[in-house]
Amino acid sequence: xxxxxxxxxxxxxxxxxxxxxxxxxxxxxxxxxxxxxxxxxxxxxxxxxxxxxxxxxxxxxxxxxxxxxxxxxxxxxxxxxxxxxxxxxxxxxxxxxxxxxxxxxxxxxxxxxxxxxxxxxxxxxxxxxxxxx
Amino acid sequence: xxxxxxxxxxxxxxxxxxxxxxxxxxxxxxxxxxxxxxxxxxxxxxxxxxxxxxxxxxxxxxxxxxxxxxxxxxxxxxxxxxxxxxxxxxxxxxxxxxxxxxxxxxxxxxxxxxxxxxxxxxxxxxxxxxxxxxxxxxxxxxxxxxxxxxxxxxxxxxxxxxxxxxxxxxxxxxxxxxxxxxxxxxxxxxxxxxxxxxxxxxxxxxxxxxxxxxxxxxxxxxxxxxxxxxxxxxxxxxxxxxxxxxxxxxxxxxxxxxxxxxx
Numbered sequence: 221x222x223x224x225x226x227x228x229x230x231x232x233x234x235x236x237x238x239x240x241x242x243x244x245x246x247x248x249x250x251x252x253x254x255x256x257x258x259x260x261x262x263x264x265x266x267x268x269x270x271x272x273x274x275x276x277x278x279x280x281x282x283x284x285x286x287x288x289x290x291x292x293x294x295x296x297x298x299x300x301x302x303x304x305x306x307x308x309x310x311x312x313x314x315x316x317x318x319x320x321x322x323x324x325x326x327x328x329x330x331x332x333x334x335x336x337x338x339x340x341x342x343x344x345x346x347x348x349x350x351x352x353x
Numbered sequence: 354x355x356x357x358x359x360x361x362x363x364x365x366x367x368x369x370x371x372x373x374x375x376x377x378x379x380x381x382x383x384x385x386x387x388x389x390x391x392x393x394x395x396x397x398x399x400x401x402x403x404x405x406x407x408x409x410x411x412x413x414x415x416x417x418x419x420x421x422x423x424x425x426x427x428x429x430x431x432x433x434x435x436x437x438x439x440x441x442x443x444x445x446x447x448x449x450x451x452x453x454x455x456x457x458x459x460x461x462x463x464x465x466x467x468x469x470x471x472x473x474x475x476x477x478x479x480x481x482x483x484x485x486x487x488x489x490x491x492x493x494x495x496x497x498x499x500x501x502x503x504x505x506x507x508x509x510x511x512x513x514x515x516x517x518x519x520x521x522x523x524x525x526x527x528x529x530x531x532x533x534x535x536x537x538x539x540x541x542x543x544x545x546x547x548x549x550x551x552x553x554x555x556x557x558x559x560x561x562x563x564x565x566x567x568x569x570x571x572x573x574x575x576x577x578x579x580x581x582x583x584x585x586x587x588x589x590x591x592x593x594x595x596x597x598x599x600x601x602x603x604x605x606x607x608x609x610x611x612x613x614x615x616x
Contacts, residue, residue: 316418316492324433
């Protein structure tokens with residue numbers, strides 16, 4: 221029963237991430253407003269990051285609750301137990317890098333949007349597409 | 354009609370992605386052979402009995418971010434810096450220094466008082482997250498992002514003039530940001546330079562002693578664990594990120610103000 225509930229909750233989790241990705245793709249491609257495109261892009265990258273952490277999180281530890289990769293008591297026994305139950309720290313470190321880079325890109329896009337508004341007096345991509353040259 | 358096709362194609366993309374993961378789950382979700390890598394990181398992150406390989410940091414994520422893959426994080430910081438420079442370049446010509454202060458800016462007295470009380474607390478929490486990055490989940494970037502909330506709140510509650518009058522100007526933030534980045538660079542090559550002076554072999558981005566190099570940063574200072582370079586990296590990253598975010602907020606707010614008062 222416990223196993224079943226865990227699987228059910230994880231399935232809900234994965235489906236909601238997929239749903240998030242779908243909504244953000246809709247926002248990126250189909251919303252005409254530039255700011256809404258940026259918001260959808262951040263939702264998309266966050267969903268991808270959460271998915272990466274999920275892949276690193278599960279799987280290894282059968283029947284033992286996975287622990288965060290922080291060692292609390294320094295002793296050889298604690299260390300060997302720690303290597304068994306702690307989650308993989310590498311996806312978390314990579315996601316941290318991805319978040320910072322994503323933030324830098326978002327910052328650049330926001331400034332670009334500001335410049336767009338200053339030059340074209342609109343943030344509607346349909347209008348901007350019409351104004352060539 | 355076009356709308357329906359668009360939505361349909363997104364739904365089909367979603368279903369296809371799910372189908373792909375269902376069928377190739379054992380390829381997308383890594384198998385047990387990749388666990389060896391995680392075991393290596395977890396085993397060496399804090400292991401005083403393995404002197405030549407350990408990082409002496411109980412927090413494995415920070416150890417990976419600033420030691421195992423330190424060069425990666427250096428370039429990531431540089432990318433963030435470049436994005437800020439690009440933003441400054443795009444917003445150039447639209448920044449002016451507001452000098453006039455009538456004292457009547459901002460929200461009501463209650464909000465201002467609460468902000469005055471909570472701002473030091475937020476800065477304290479941010480600094481704690483950053484400086485304990487090698488012990489608890491967190492680090493320089495997280496702490497800096499937490500601290501950067503304070504100038505944002507101050508801009509909303511008081512005004513941009515409140516910050517400018519207290520020396521939090523665009524130029525000062527750029528200087529602080531550069532100090533953080535230079536500090537990260539110097540910490541990265543500190544042990545290498547020390548090795549040249551002493552006449553011993555050392556590597557760039559080296560933290561603890563390695564099998565080929567015997568010199569190391571001190572893991573403890575007066576009995577307190579600082580994990581060698583990790584503490585310094587977190588400190589400088591904290592300064593750099595907090596100043597960088599403040600700079601970005603200030604440019605955006607100032608630029609807006611100019612748009613209103615223009616002509």
